[in-house]
Amino acid sequence: xxxxxxxxxxxxxxxxxxxxxxxxxxxxxxxxxxxxxxxxxxxxxxxxxxxxxxxxxxxxxxxxxxxxxxxxxxxxxxxxxxxxxxxxxxxxxxxxxxxxxxxxxxxxxxxxxxxxxxxxxxxxxxxxxxxxxxxxxxxxxxxxxxxxxxxxxxxxxxxxxxxxxxxxxxxxxxxxxxxxxxxxxxxxxxxxxxxxxxxxxxxxxxxxxxxxxxxxxxxxxxxxxxxxxxxxxxxxxxxxxxxxxxxxxxxxxxxxxxxxxxxxxxxxxxxxxxxxxxxxxxxxxxxxxxxxxxxxxxxxxxxxxxxxxxxxxxxxxxxxxxxxxxxxxxxxxxxxxxxxxxxxxxxxxxxxxxxxxxxxxxxxxxxxxxxxxxxxxxxxxxxxxxxxxxxxxxxxxxxxxxxxxxxxxxxxxxxxxxxxxxxxxxxxxxxxxxxxxxxxxxxxxxxxxxxxxxxxxxxxxxxxxxxxxxxxxxx
Numbered sequence: 001x002x003x004x005x006x007x008x009x010x011x012x013x014x015x016x017x018x019x020x021x022x023x024x025x026x027x028x029x030x031x032x033x034x035x036x037x038x039x040x041x042x043x044x045x046x047x048x049x050x051x052x053x054x055x056x057x058x059x060x061x062x063x064x065x066x067x068x069x070x071x072x073x074x075x076x077x078x079x080x081x082x083x084x085x086x087x088x089x090x091x092x093x094x095x096x097x098x099x100x101x102x103x104x105x106x107x108x109x110x111x112x113x114x115x116x117x118x119x120x121x122x123x124x125x126x127x128x129x130x131x132x133x134x135x136x137x138x139x140x141x142x143x144x145x146x147x148x149x150x151x152x153x154x155x156x157x158x159x160x161x162x163x164x165x166x167x168x169x170x171x172x173x174x175x176x177x178x179x180x181x182x183x184x185x186x187x188x189x190x191x192x193x194x195x196x197x198x199x200x201x202x203x204x205x206x207x208x209x210x211x212x213x214x215x216x217x218x219x220x221x222x223x224x225x226x227x228x229x230x231x232x233x234x235x236x237x238x239x240x241x242x243x244x245x246x247x248x249x250x251x252x253x254x255x256x257x258x259x260x261x262x263x264x265x266x267x268x269x270x271x272x273x274x275x276x277x278x279x280x281x282x283x284x285x286x287x288x289x290x291x292x293x294x295x296x297x298x299x300x301x302x303x304x305x306x307x308x309x310x311x312x313x314x315x316x317x318x319x320x321x322x323x324x325x326x327x328x329x330x331x332x333x334x335x336x337x338x339x340x341x342x343x344x345x346x347x348x349x350x351x352x353x354x355x356x357x358x359x360x361x362x363x364x365x366x367x368x369x370x371x372x373x374x375x376x377x378x379x380x381x382x383x384x385x386x387x388x389x390x391x392x393x394x395x396x397x398x399x400x401x402x403x404x405x406x407x408x409x410x411x412x413x414x415x416x417x418x419x420x421x422x423x424x425x426x427x428x429x430x431x432x433x434x435x436x437x438x439x440x441x442x443x444x445x446x447x448x449x450x451x452x453x454x455x456x457x458x459x460x461x462x463x464x465x466x467x468x469x470x471x472x473x474x475x
Contacts, residue, residue, distance in 0.1 A: 009082040009099040011035050014092065017083050029056050032064050035094040042089040044106025051102055052091060064095065073100040087160070109134060115217040117384055122259035127217045132162055132236035138219035139166065143226065147171070153184045155198070159191035163198070166222075166232040173462045176231055176245060176426050184233075195240035196385075198233070204424045209392055211385040212425040214246040221255055227468075229461025231426075245425040245460055247432045249445045251386035252276070257448045265448035273446070275380035278373060279390050280416075283320050284401040284409050286370040290316040292405030304366075311361035317402025319363050323371045324395060326353065331375070432460040 014037055018024045028035050034056060038048075055067055067073070076082040076092070076099040086092050089105025112134065115127035128135045136150065151165040163184055167177050183202040192198050199213040200206050216222060217239050222232045225243040233242040252272045257265035289296045290305065297305060312319055330349035334342035350372070357363045374394065381387040393416060400408030423430035433441035438459045443449035456466045 007078045007080070009076050009079040009092075011037070011094045013079055014082060014086070014094075014099075017079075018086075032056060032059070032061050033096060034064065036091055037086060037094070038091040038104070039086065039089070042087075042107050043091060043104040047104045047106060048091065051104065052093075068093070068095065068098070068100050072102055074102075075099065076101050084160075107131075112138070118216060118218050118221070118255075118382070120218075120254065120256045120259065123255050124218075124220050126219060128219060128222075128234075128239040128241060130237050130239055132164060132234050135219070135234050135239075135241065136164065136166075139222055139226075139232075142219060142223045143168070148226070151177070151181060153181065155184060155187050156189060156191045159193075161192050162236040163192075164234045164236075166226060166234065168226050168229075171227065171229045171457070171461075171463050171465050172231055173229065173464075176462070179426055180231055180233065180244065192235065194238045195233070195235050195242050198235055199242060204427070205422075208419070208423055209389045210248070210420065210423060210430070211251070211383070211389065212244075212246065212423060212430065214243040214250055214383070215240050215385060216243065217241070218255060224255075224258075227457075229457045229463035229465075245428040246430075247425070247428075247445075247460055248420055248423075248430050249434075251383040252381060253445075253448075254382040262448050262450045269446065269448055272380055272382070275377035276390065278377035279381075280394055280397060280413070281409060282374045282377070283324060283367075283370045283394065284397045284412070286367055287316045287320045287398055288401040288405045288409055291402060305364070308364035308366050312364055313361065315402070316367075317398060319367055320371070320398050320402075321395065323357070323363055323367055324374075324398065326357075327371055327375045328391070428460050428462070433458075 015026065018037075023039055023041065024037065025040050026035065026037050036052060051072060056064075059067060068075075073093065076085065082092055082099055082101065085101045085103075089103065089107070090101040091104050093100040093102065109131040110129045112126045112129055114125045118127070126138065128138065140148070145168070147169040149167055149169050153163045153165065155161045155163050165177065165181055165184070180202065184198075187198075187201045189201070192201075195215055199211065199215070203212040205212065213233075214225070216225075222241045222243065226232055230243050230245065233244070235242075253269060254272075257269055260268075290309065294302060309316075314322070326349070330345060330353075333349075334345045336342075337345060354368050354372075358365055358368060378387050378391050378394075381390065393412075397409060397412035400412045402408070404411065420431055421429075421435060429435055432438060433445055440456065441458050441460075444454055444458070451469075455469055457463050457468050459466075
């Protein structure tokens with residue numbers, strides 16, 4: 001058969017291509033010599049009625065050609081293009097030897113709701129959904145500028161998932177944009193279902209436990225990153241947007257910091273860094289002092305601690321690991337169960353099992369306090385990805401302190417710092433603004449200075465337009 005003939009879209013060929021696709025709809029209008037093929041769940045029903053059903057029902061046969069001259073009908077010249085268009089939500093209209101495509105894409109999507117993983121007290125409460133077009137509209141309505149540029153890519157040999165790279169022209173560094181686009185275009189896989197999956201393909205060091213792309217479900221956060229000179233990536237069918245380049249300290253900021261008074265925002269940000277220290281070291285310190293360094297404990301507390309551990313048959317390191325694993329089991333069970341049942345699991349685990357474990361002599365009261373404090377502190381960290389990473393490395397530090405005491409704790413922290421120093425995000429240092437030292441950025445990293453002081457964009461964005469705002473002098 002002539003290869004050109006195979007590329008001509010015909011009704012027979014299209015139906016053969018979608019053979020055994022039970023969700024495909026094929027309708028005929030014999031009086032008009034028209035056949036339409038489409039997927040009902042991908043088209044906007046109201047648009048389909050207005051543009052297809054009503055005209056085909058009312059138009060006489062001799063005027064049907066005039067309808068196809070309207071701009072919404074695009075003639076398909078190749079069979080492959082017709083197949084792709086139908087998959088993307090177009091209605092294929094076959095009339096005599098011609099095929100016309102009408103873009104009627106409008107599937108049912110979840111309405112814009114509040115984020116369950118990034119809740120805030122003040123500020124907007126809308127969050128991204130699984131529709132990329134809806135997510136883009138949430139950003140467009142916040143940035144009414146033609147300088148907001150969007151690059152469309154496609155990932156997945158089978159899924160053909162649309163990925164959008166967003167940046168602001170003249171603010172974002174074009175090297176970052178080009179680097180990110182190249183990384184996405186190099187991906188060869190069957191399907192990408194979520195932003196978390198995509199990050200593991202494009203991170204600088206995908207084997208590291210630390211996330212190198214900031215993920216968010218909040219459009220206001222995405223917009224703040226864009227105006228700061230960073231690049232946002234949105235994936236169709238995912239409510240998660242990616243921001244890059246990102247630094248380790250960026251994961252400890254929250255939108256609440258900017259929606260409240262600067263002093264309160266600064267206090268909350270310092271509290272989160274304190275929570276980081278508690279999460280990493282509190283349980284490990286318990287293991288260290290009860291195993292090797294009793295001299296560090298005040299005498300009054302030592303007596304209480306000795307009585308508490310009197311019935312515990314395990315060494316402190318086993319005792320701590322047992323309780324940490326129990327906490328993680330409770331957390332995982334609470335996350336997988338419905339909200340009301342999850343809360344019950346938390347209460348049962350926290351009170352009943354904890355008290356029963358002490359009474360049974362499996363653990364001490366002091367360790368329960370240490371493990372609970374570490375767990376609560378880990379939940380203070382705004383980013384779930386970073387919080388989970390820190391909880392994981394906590395196990396390694398506990399084991400090191402169980403072997404070498406305080407020396408093990410120091411070794412563990414040193415290894416973390418060394419590892420963080422080796423990480424990069426889109427080629428920029430993960431420890432910016434500490435390494436390299438950029439003290440000018442500290443006022444929006446370790447504290448949240450007043451807005452009058454936040455006049456420049458972060459140095460990590462490497463933007464040519466570093467001035468964020470100018471403070472006008474009062475006349």
